Amino acid sequence: MSEEIIKAEGLTKIFNGNLVAVDHINFSVKAGEVFGFLGPNGAGKTTTINMLITVLKPTEGTAYILGSDISKQNTAVRNIIGVVPQEYTADEDLTGYENIILCADLYGIPREISKKRALELLQLVELTEFKDKRVQTYSGGMRRRLELACGLINRPKLLFLDEPTLGLDVQTRAATWNYVRMLKKEYGMTLFLTTHYLEEADALCDRIAIIDHGKIVVIGTPEELKNSLGGDIITLSIQQNVDITNLMKKIEHVKEVKKENNSYIIKTGNGEVTAPLIIEALRKEGYVVTKLSLTKPTLNEVYLHYTGKSMRDTADESSESVMARQIVMRRARH
Amino acid sequence: MSKTNNVSASKLHGLWALTNRELKKWYKAPVVFFLTLVQPIIWLTLLGNALNLGSLVSAETLNFPPELMAQFTPTQLGALSQFFQGLSSQVMNSTFGTTSYISFMAVGMMAFTALFTTMFSGMSVVWDRRLGFLNKVLSTPVSRAVIILSKVFSATLRSMFQALIILIIAIPLGFQFGVNFTPLNIIGVFAMLFLVCVGLSSLFIAINIRSTRIETPMAVMNLLNLPLTFASSAFFPIDKMPGWLQAVANVNPMSYTIDGMRQLLIFNTDWTKLVFDFTYVGVFALVLTSVGIMLSWRFLNK
Numbered sequence: 001m002s003e004e005i006i007k008a009e010g011l012t013k014i015f016n017g018n019l020v021a022v023d024h025i026n027f028s029v030k031a032g033e034v035f036g037f038l039g040p041n042g043a044g045k046t047t048t049i050n051m052l053i054t055v056l057k058p059t060e061g062t063a064y065i066l067g068s069d070i071s072k073q074n075t076a077v078r079n080i081i082g083v084v085p086q087e088y089t090a091d092e093d094l095t096g097y098e099n100i101i102l103c104a105d106l107y108g109i110p111r112e113i114s115k116k117r118a119l120e121l122l123q124l125v126e127l128t129e130f131k132d133k134r135v136q137t138y139s140g141g142m143r144r145r146l147e148l149a150c151g152l153i154n155r156p157k158l159l160f161l162d163e164p165t166l167g168l169d170v171q172t173r174a175a176t177w178n179y180v181r182m183l184k185k186e187y188g189m190t191l192f193l194t195t196h197y198l199e200e201a202d203a204l205c206d207r208i209a210i211i212d213h214g215k216i217v218v219i220g221t222p223e224e225l226k227n228s229l230g231g232d233i234i235t236l237s238i239q240q241n242v243d244i245t246n247l248m249k250k251i252e253h254v255k256e257v258k259k260e261n262n263s264y265i266i267k268t269g270n271g272e273v274t275a276p277l278i279i280e281a282l283r284k285e286g287y288v289v290t291k292l293s294l295t296k297p298t299l300n301e302v303y304l305h306y307t308g309k310s311m312r313d314t315a316d317e318s319s320e321s322v323m324a325r326q327i328v329m330r331r332a333r334h
Numbered sequence: 335m336s337k338t339n340n341v342s343a344s345k346l347h348g349l350w351a352l353t354n355r356e357l358k359k360w361y362k363a364p365v366v367f368f369l370t371l372v373q374p375i376i377w378l379t380l381l382g383n384a385l386n387l388g389s390l391v392s393a394e395t396l397n398f399p400p401e402l403m404a405q406f407t408p409t410q411l412g413a414l415s416q417f418f419q420g421l422s423s424q425v426m427n428s429t430f431g432t433t434s435y436i437s438f439m440a441v442g443m444m445a446f447t448a449l450f451t452t453m454f455s456g457m458s459v460v461w462d463r464r465l466g467f468l469n470k471v472l473s474t475p476v477s478r479a480v481i482i483l484s485k486v487f488s489a490t491l492r493s494m495f496q497a498l499i500i501l502i503i504a505i506p507l508g509f510q511f512g513v514n515f516t517p518l519n520i521i522g523v524f525a526m527l528f529l530v531c532v533g534l535s536s537l538f539i540a541i542n543i544r545s546t547r548i549e550t551p552m553a554v555m556n557l558l559n560l561p562l563t564f565a566s567s568a569f570f571p572i573d574k575m576p577g578w579l580q581a582v583a584n585v586n587p588m589s590y591t592i593d594g595m596r597q598l599l600i601f602n603t604d605w606t607k608l609v610f611d612f613t614y615v616g617v618f619a620l621v622l623t624s625v626g627i628m629l630s631w632r633f634l635n636k
Contacts, residue, residue, distance in 0.1 A: 050469065053469075053472075053473040054472070054473060055469050055472040055473055056636060057635065057636060075475050078473060078474055078475040079475050081473065083470060083473045085466045085469060085470050086466070087465055087466030087467075088465070088466075089465060089466045089467040089469075089470045091355060091359070091467075093358065093359045093362065093363060094355070094358060094362075098358075102351055102352075102355055103474075105347070105348055105350075105351030105352075106348045106351060106352075106471060106474040106475070106476045107474055107475060108347035108348065108475065150470075154474075
């Protein structure tokens with residue numbers, strides 16, 4: 001099925017008349033996929049999400065969510081999306097159950113239905129036994145799960161997850177990944193997620209877009225993105241002191257050979273297949289391989305390749321979101 | 335999970351849910367709620383006794399030297415005491431419009447507490463914004479107007495409740511209702527408070543929704559609270575103030591709110607004044623509410 005759940009057309013947001021946060025971006029998200037949205041701080045990620053979830057109005061262009069225009073039919077859009085923000089938005093003074101009911105009321109879901117759904121969702125996120133405890137007493141992981149339950153109360157077709165594992169321990173992160181996979185598999189939900197953890201994006205996402213300076217720099221499956229860097233890297237050294245550069249270049253799949261000190265760095269399209277060929281070729285010539293290693297490019301390298309290695313000036317990020325983050329981090333430690 | 339959503343058609347859905355969320359933070363937190371009840375008792379008993387202006391001119395406080403007392407017969411002394419008592423009531427009546435200063439002050443206190451509570455309640459919007467709750471609500475089908483109205487209503491309901499507590503506490507402390515007071519007047523009093531609270535909270539929410547720090551609304555509050563309270567008839571009648579202060583007090587909507595409430599509760603009701611008070615406060619509330627809601631609306635529709 002290739003129905004388009006999100007279709008952004010020249011989506012643009014300009015703040016205060018001159019700060020271009022999002023610059024005419026076009027992309028689409030297909031039904032049932034997990035779409036990862038990556039980018040450095042201040043690249044325009046949050047602004048894009050805020051436009052898609054109808055919190056901000058686009059300055060130019062628009063996006064369609066299941067055919068509804070985000071700037072015109074926002075009620076239609078709001079009814080079919082679910083949002084799990086990166087902050088802990090649940091009210092600390094209320095219980096988990098009360099928080100879910102509050103979310104349900106915001107969607108105008110009648111009480112008899114919302115009560116049933118709240119209990120189902122609490123079960124789903126494994127919070128049933130804590131449902132009547134105040135959120136104040138919840139751990140960071142429990143709060144995350146509660147946020148997820150709130151985001152699912154209207155049975156959305158499209159769920160936005162903004163940094164769903166920020167500040168979580170390894171166990172809770174793994175659990176969150178499982179929820180994401182389950183939502184996709186069992187409910188056929190489309191998920192749009194942002195994250196700073198690239199192994200997370202690699203593990204969960206069907207497709208990834210990297211945004212920088214308000215523009216989408218690359219979009220594709222994690223495999224495509226990794227291959228776009230030129231493939232795997234084989235590093236090897238031999239016993240003999242001979243230059244084997246030309247020999248290497250003749251081997252199938254090899255794209256580039258560089259000699260560095262006593263080892264050769266070989267770029268190849270398909271490392272697993274190429275490595276045995278190289279060893280075979282060298283053996284035929286009577287050379288002895290002393291070291292060989294094969295590295296596959298990770299999403300980290302892809303990310304740094306497209307967004308550059310320089311750290312982002314944190315001044316770009318509004319002080320508000322920095323503060324919010326500090327609060328989130330502080331609470332997550334409880 | 336792809337079943338159709340059950341969405342209510344009402345444009346006002348979520349209003350009670352959001353209002354109640356604010357109120358729950360208060361009535362479901364035992365400590366906060368207890369302090370809410372205790373605070374007016376402390377203020378009323380402390381300030382009511384510290385500022386008991388009535389006692390300044392009463393007969394009991396006039397100490398005559400014994401040699402002077404000896405010159406009068408007991409009957410004459412009784413007459414004198416009555417004379418001073420009468421004089422004191424005269425002074426009180428002409429100054430405060432009632433012989434009971436605690437009644438005069440209690441009404442001022444009701445309005446003043448409502449003002450404080452309104453301002454404090456409006457601050458929660460800063461937290462909602464900082465903690466991301468506001469953004470989350472904005473992504474749900476709740477209308478923008480409902481988000482603003484829920485803040486206004488929760489602030490107003492809390493303030494009116496506080497004012498009611500003051501009135502209830504003031505009665506055993508010697509609160510004297512006016513001669514033509516009927517229980518129906520209470521409705522008028524709360525209508526007055528409702529107008530002023532809705533107006534002020536709309537304005538405050540418009541200011542607070544734009545602040546990213548809790549310090550900003552605090553500073554605005556501190557700037558406005560004292561002048562609004564003391565340059566009004568809350569604790570002292572306007573016509574006994576210096577001219578320049580009278581000028582301020584005469585435009586201060588709190589003066590009219592308090593006067594209207596006094597006309598209904600403790601004075602011998604002057605209907606023309608009462609109608610004028612209601613008109614003044616009503617127009618003030620209408621202007622502030624429209625401006626406040628429009629400004630908040632514009633912010634939420636960026």
